[in-house]
Amino acid sequence: MNFSRRDFIRSLGVGAGTFVALNVSGCSGGSDSDSDSGANPLWDTGDARNKIIIISDLHLGVDDNYTETLQNRPLLIKFLQSLQNTKDVRELVIAGDFLDEWYLPVYYYPLYTDQDQFYRNVIANNQSVFDELNKVITSGIKLVYVPGNHDLTLRASVLQAAIPGLFQASSENSNGDPQGLGAYYTGDRNEIVIEHGHRYDVFSAPDTISNEALCGNPGTTILPAGYFYARYAATWVLEGQPSVPQSLPEITDADFSAIQTESNIADQSGAYTYHKILRSISNRMTPYESRYFDAEVKIFQMRISGFNDDYSYKDFYPDIQTDGDGKRFISAPKLFKNIQTTWAARQTANKVKVPENTFASSVTGAVVAPAFPESYFTWAKANYLENPAEANVEVVVFGHTHVPARRDTDSGKCYLNSGTWIDHNANSTVGSRTFAVVTTGSSGKDVTALYQFVDAGNVVDVTATVSS
Known part of the structure; x- marks a missing residue:
């Protein structure tokens, strides 16, 4: 099975917009709002507030040099203005990757140690969006936030200060999920559940286990492998996506066959799969080693989320290692060492x-x-x-993939993906600025649809296009 360069980088938490390039206009402040209180509603509305709208993957950045959503930010504001006048909408749910801590080059400076302040800076750079979100609440619509992987370290108190009326489906609101995760149940019969979707993704799910012994900070080293790969990919993009030969170790099928019988480390098949995927990714993302670094130089200066050290690219690149008994095994030498053996515990x-x-x-x-x-x-x-334990759920909505989608089960239940609002979404034929709509009712089947926002008062139903 062959996958494109976009497919691989998107999977690591770096959006399709990276393949156009980071925005370098130098604009800042996020002052895109023209405060259009008379905006047209999204559609002709009914009498009852029975619609739940889900948007996700806004990826608002700390600086307009490092954002995937610059061209679409004024349109996002217009969408929120139209939403305020759409009287049959009950809730707006932001399903993760709202603010972005991952879309930064490895040499992003100043090196920050205060993640709360980082997110406050993201909010300040997009203040016009936050102004409209507060107006959405004033208009009578419940506003809900569910964490994503790009903002999994965002503390509820920081976001609550910016949007006082916000409801957060996060650990700090005692919903039972750990930091960086959340599931929001809603609908007249509690039949709808909304997540970002990164809980199930090895590269993006919170990982407080793999590096806790290395860092000596149990429970705090939450950033998963995808965070590091995203920073590396962003660096490559800033350099103009050069094709530079890499000198990374390769493990052959013959090596794997020998190690599989020799190793004392569990699941060497998983480790080998991980190596092959990272090698393929690493051969696609090729920053100029001579300009900034090579794979052995400590480029990742980490002073956040339990990390307090500098790391090289090879520190998390799987290679053949040797244990104390002289037996060989496949693992990264330092970061995410034997990550395959912790996956079961991470899922728990x-x-x-x-x-x-x-x-x-x-x-x-x-x-x-x-x-x-x-x-x-x-x-x-x-x-x-x-899942019999979730028999009441009839509709599931995820984000994360940036690919708007609608799928039905054999029993007539429904999965939706809300897509994204980044400027350039090459992963979908529909493109960007998509959102999901679920019309709930106390009896009967929910109505589900996906739309694309074109401009104020102009949306397109794309449900048929993204269904299969």
Whole structure:
């Protein structure tokens, strides 16, 4: 199975917009609002407030040099203004990747240690969006936020200060999920559940286990491998996506066959899959080693989330290692060492209802997700739509993949993906500025649809296009 460069980088948490380039206009402040209180509603409204709108993957950046949503930010504001006058909307749910801590080059300065202040800076750079979100609440619409992977370190108190009337489906509101995760149940019959979707993704799910011994900070090293790869990819993009030969170790099939019988370390098949995928990714993302660094130089200066050291690219690149008994095994030498052996514990810690059986299948599913949304449909079915313990759930909505989608189960239940609002979404034929709508009722089947916002008072129903 062949995957494009976009597919691989998207899977690591760096959006399709990176393939156009980071915005370098130098604009700042996010002052895009023209305060159009008379904006047309999104559609002709009914009498009852029975519609729940889900948007996700806004990816608002700390600086307009490092954002995937610059051209679409004024349109996002117009959407929020139209929403305020759409009187049959009950709730607006932001399903993760609202603010972005991942879309930064490795040499982003100043080196920050205060993540709360970082997010406050993101908010300040997009103040016009926050002004309209507060007006959405004033208009009578409930506003809800669910964490994503790009903002999994965002503390509820920071966001609450910016949007006082916001409801957050996060750990700090005691919903039972750990930091960086949330599931929001809603609808007249509590039949709708909304998540970002990164809980099921090896590269993006919170990881407080793999590096806790290395850093000596149990429970705090939450950033998953995808965070590091995203920063590396952003660096490559800023350099103009050069094609530079890399000198990274390769493990052959013959090496793997020998190690599989020799190793004392569990799941070497999973480790080998991880190596192959990272090697393929690393051969696509090729920053200028001579300009900034090579794979052995300590480029990741980490002083956040329990990390307090400098790391090289090879520190998390799987290679053949040797244990104290002289037996060989496949693992990264430092960061995410033997990550395959912690996946089961990570799923337990992250409260996955129906865990994946193998690390290798989870890694592969995460990587192919942009090209094959069925990966997330499969996880939605296993954990909700076909899970007897969640029999009440009829509709599941995820974000994360940036691919708007609608899928039905054999029993007539529904999975939706809300897509994204980044400027350039090459992963979907529909493009960007998409959102999901679920019309709930006390009896009968919910009505589900996906729309694209074109401009004020102009939306397009794309449900048929994204369904299969």
